[in-house]
Amino acid sequence: MPITRTDKFKPKDVRLSLLAKALSHPARVAILRTLAKRNACVCGEIVEVLPIAQATVSQHLKELNNAGLVDGTMEGPSSCYCLNKDAIGRLAADLNGLFDELRSGCTTTSCSTKGKG
Amino acid sequence: MPITRTDKFKPKDVRLSLLAKALSHPARVAILRTLAKRNACVCGEIVEVLPIAQATVSQHLKELNNAGLVDGTMEGPSSCYCLNKDAIGRLAADLNGLFDELRSGCTTTSCSTKGKG
DNA sequence: TAACTTTATCGTAAAGATACGATAAAGGAA
């Protein structure tokens, strides 16, 4: 019953985890990179570049859109997607905030320098 | 059939997505924050702090360990977990590399300034 | 040894994610 009680965790952690989830599939990372490369915001092109079907690409684009990382509009019969630079900037800031917190916190080198357990 | 053909994507994207997946649950973010807060590397304490059962915490710790973000060893009857600062540093660098790429790529403001589609 | 503590693992249940073919939806071209 994975009903992850999202309300039992801190909103800050929930938000970060949702954004991380948006990046948790190689197809979505690849989509973001593709959108960044071509300053025209394509969609059918993405299908050509990725090793997955059109329906699956559309599904991933929807998730990126839901996460706010990507904007999309219909342009005639085809669509047009592009990166939401602001959202990406905020994500970068949030993640770096976490990393700073993680690195500044405990000052001991490691628990016992034995690596994996 | 979610058998995500990991070999069909770029290793770079696969690696990043796996690390992102490690951060894609609020419990795991909370665990990392807790480990950073207490410079002693606890485990039973984490169970007290989080709204989930001991078995579930152990499962999340294992995932963080597999991702390399956390080290763990048994110390007598109890265990000892701590952050792997090096791994976290590398993760931060990798993610910032992605974000730089995403933000420098396309120079157009947005596809058509219409927000979500 | 027996009892207790602490953590990991097993078994299992249920929700979620991923993938794709088929189809709908919407606009453009003839």
Place this chain on the structure above:
DNA sequence: TTCCTTTATCGTATCTTTACGATAAAGTTA
């Protein structure tokens, strides 16, 4: 209007994740 192009959505199958109780494993204490 009729056909074509392009994308989104539906339906469905399957794997994965999340969660927890129960139990095993390993050490400590009495």
